[in-house]
Amino acid sequence: MIQLQSISKSYPVGRNVTEVLKDIDLIIQQSEFAAIMGPSGSGKTTLMNIIGCLDHATSGSYYLNEKLVTGYSEKEVAHIRNRDIGFVFQQFHLLPRLSALQNVELPMIYAGIRKKERRQKARDALHQVGLSDYAVYAPNELSGGQKQRVAIARAIVNQPDLILADEPTGALDTTTGKQVMAHFKQLNKEGTTIIVVTHEPGIAGYADRVITIQDGLLLDGNDIGRSRETLT
Amino acid sequence: MSVLENVKLALSSLRSHKMRSVLTMLGIIIGVGSVMAIVAIGQAGEETLKSQIAGTEHTVELLNMPDEGDLQHNATPVTDPFTEEDIRTIEQIPEVTEVVATSSEFSNVRFHEEVLGASVKGINQAHIQVHGMEAAEGRLLQAADFLGAGNHAMISAVVRDDLFADTSPIGEIMYINSSPVKVVGVLTEQEGLMDLGETEVFLSRNTWRNVFSKRNINQVTLKADSADDLQVAGTKAASLLNQTHGTENEYQVVNMDEIMTGIGQVTRVMTIVIGSVAGVSLLVGGIGVMNIMLVSVTERTREIGIRMSLGATRGQILTQFLIESVTLTVIGGLIGISLGQASAILVSQLAGWTVQVSLPVMFGGLIFSMFIGILFGIIPANKASQLDPIASLRYE
Numbered sequence: 001m002i003q004l005q006s007i008s009k010s011y012p013v014g015r016n017v018t019e020v021l022k023d024i025d026l027i028i029q030q031s032e033f034a035a036i037m038g039p040s041g042s043g044k045t046t047l048m049n050i051i052g053c054l055d056h057a058t059s060g061s062y063y064l065n066e067k068l069v070t071g072y073s074e075k076e077v078a079h080i081r082n083r084d085i086g087f088v089f090q091q092f093h094l095l096p097r098l099s100a101l102q103n104v105e106l107p108m109i110y111a112g113i114r115k116k117e118r119r120q121k122a123r124d125a126l127h128q129v130g131l132s133d134y135a136v137y138a139p140n141e142l143s144g145g146q147k148q149r150v151a152i153a154r155a156i157v158n159q160p161d162l163i164l165a166d167e168p169t170g171a172l173d174t175t176t177g178k179q180v181m182a183h184f185k186q187l188n189k190e191g192t193t194i195i196v197v198t199h200e201p202g203i204a205g206y207a208d209r210v211i212t213i214q215d216g217l218l219l220d221g222n223d224i225g226r227s228r229e230t231l232t
Numbered sequence: 233m234s235v236l237e238n239v240k241l242a243l244s245s246l247r248s249h250k251m252r253s254v255l256t257m258l259g260i261i262i263g264v265g266s267v268m269a270i271v272a273i274g275q276a277g278e279e280t281l282k283s284q285i286a287g288t289e290h291t292v293e294l295l296n297m298p299d300e301g302d303l304q305h306n307a308t309p310v311t312d313p314f315t316e317e318d319i320r321t322i323e324q325i326p327e328v329t330e331v332v333a334t335s336s337e338f339s340n341v342r343f344h345e346e347v348l349g350a351s352v353k354g355i356n357q358a359h360i361q362v363h364g365m366e367a368a369e370g371r372l373l374q375a376a377d378f379l380g381a382g383n384h385a386m387i388s389a390v391v392r393d394d395l396f397a398d399t400s401p402i403g404e405i406m407y408i409n410s411s412p413v414k415v416v417g418v419l420t421e422q423e424g425l426m427d428l429g430e431t432e433v434f435l436s437r438n439t440w441r442n443v444f445s446k447r448n449i450n451q452v453t454l455k456a457d458s459a460d461d462l463q464v465a466g467t468k469a470a471s472l473l474n475q476t477h478g479t480e481n482e483y484q485v486v487n488m489d490e491i492m493t494g495i496g497q498v499t500r501v502m503t504i505v506i507g508s509v510a511g512v513s514l515l516v517g518g519i520g521v522m523n524i525m526l527v528s529v530t531e532r533t534r535e536i537g538i539r540m541s542l543g544a545t546r547g548q549i550l551t552q553f554l555i556e557s558v559t560l561t562v563i564g565g566l567i568g569i570s571l572g573q574a575s576a577i578l579v580s581q582l583a584g585w586t587v588q589v590s591l592p593v594m595f596g597g598l599i600f601s602m603f604i605g606i607l608f609g610i611i612p613a614n615k616a617s618q619l620d621p622i623a624s625l626r627y628e
Binding site: 082 | 245
């Protein structure tokens with residue numbers, strides 16, 4: 001499903017050029033649950049952004065569902081983000097002026113789905129994360145865990161093949177963090193590919209495969225289908 | 233994402249900063265409002281001016297204008313521009329319904345010890361109807377006055393006030409050029425811009441001839457049933473007169489259309505000049521919109537990043553912000569149009585002009601507000617659409 005071939009990313013910092021990712025080769029199969037681990041500054045978020053089509057690699061090729069995304073236009077890339085990928089962020093990134101339901105509707109607005117259908121699908125998605133009763137609540141009326149579940153509902157509402165989560169439990173306490181991870185586990189069982197970026201080993205523990213990155217280099221976990229039992 | 237949804241989104245985002253939105257709108261309201269008011273007041277003024285000039289509808293004045301060369305070479309000056317014969321000739325033209333022939337002479341008018349310089353006019357009966365004369369006191373000159381020489385006179389209100397301070401003028405005898413005339417009526421003052429209260433005395437043509445011992449006619453006005461007939465009548469009359477007097481182009485027709493066009497041009501230029509000054513305030517309002525939209529884009533950087541991560545294209549972000557600024561200026565424009573029209577109506581009523589509510593102008597104002605929204609919204613909207621999604625998501 002995801003195939004990175006010698007992906008590099010570098011930023012100009014002052015006069016120097018910082019290489020964030022160095023020649024990354026990575027394959028992630030359909031329906032995998034992978035965790036990308038590494039200390040802060042290791043390049044794990046940049047890697048996720050490239051996989052999520054939010055960022056472009058400086059060099060290398062990226063295939064998503066056998067299609068070369070690297071040369072896609074801005075519009076095509078936006079389309080992929082809309083249809084094929086769902087994002088979950090550490091800071092939830094809900095729009096504060098919209099209700100939970102309206103937040104979940106957002107990706108469908110950009111997918112051009114009609115209002116009635118949108119409403120129904122958004123309710124279904126909220127039901128799936130157990131927040132049916134909170135549809136009209138504004139984000140600031142919800143707890144951290146509830147916000148993140150709204151974000152998950154928003155990520156899954158267009159039924160993407162891939163969900164990318166960047167430190168999804170980073171702003172949550174352990175108990176709610178566990179609940180959120182349980183949602184991911186459930187989605188993965190239903191066939192969705194999940195990639196979680198984290199620096200907490202406990203969270204990485206939910207994944208079937210742990211990819212470790214340090215100083216822009218893949219250290220470990222690049223063998224396809226390596227199970228978490230062998231790691232621990 | 234449909235336009236309607238974008239407008240709803242824009243409204244909710246404008247509502248979330250009520251004070252700011254209203255203040256920004258105020259610039260547009262004042263700008264559009266003042267331009268609207270000036271255009272409407274200008275139109276009302278122009279119409280009023282025109283209707284007063286054209287108050288004597290379907291009439292045209294014949295002029296005797298000897299060219300300068302003739303005046304210099306001919307020792308004998310042309311004393312009688314129009315003769316009684318001319319009037320009878322013109323009356324024969326089929327398109328002509330009425331001929332108003334007027335003689336006038338500036339003369340002293342005396343009543344007891346009071347003396348007043350007035351324009352004394354000898355008129356025919358057609359004059360009364362064509363110029364819509366009405367009596368404020370007493371009566372108008374009647375058919376009998378025009379047939380005989382009853383030495384009756386009508387005076388304007390100014391003459392009454394100056395000459396008959398305490399007494400009613402009706403039935404009194406006053407002296408013009410040593411001839412006694414009896415006042416039978418006082419005319420109502422003609423309302424309007426152009427009439428500043430004339431000092432006039434009207435006699436029948438017969439009486440006038442007796443008083444001044446002259447026969448000359450200074451002014452001939454034709455009336456026809458339609459503007460087209462009038463054109464024909466005027467041209468025919470002028471060429472007939474040139475024929476009988478053996479002159480070339482000495483008799484001409486004053487074309488009211490040309491005068492109207494001239495007045496139209498003058499008022500339009502004035503409207504444009506004052507309107508441009510008001511337009512400057514609209515420009516300032518537009519810059520205010522741009523300023524606030526730029527602030528809004530910066531404040532909502534994170535929102536833009538979130539929307540992009542959820543699949544919004546740069547085009548959709550651009551549209552969202554453009555519609556927001558257009559919504560702002562259109563609401564401001566609508567309020568401005570209403571206020572502008574309201575003040576125009578107020579001013580017109582105070583000035584006693586015909587109130588003009590011009591739908592094309594209002595519609596034009598709406599389109600213009602929209603245009604202002606696009607013009608001053610495009611830079612902020614473009615800025616929003618060019619943001620980098622990752623940097624935007626990280627923006628605090």
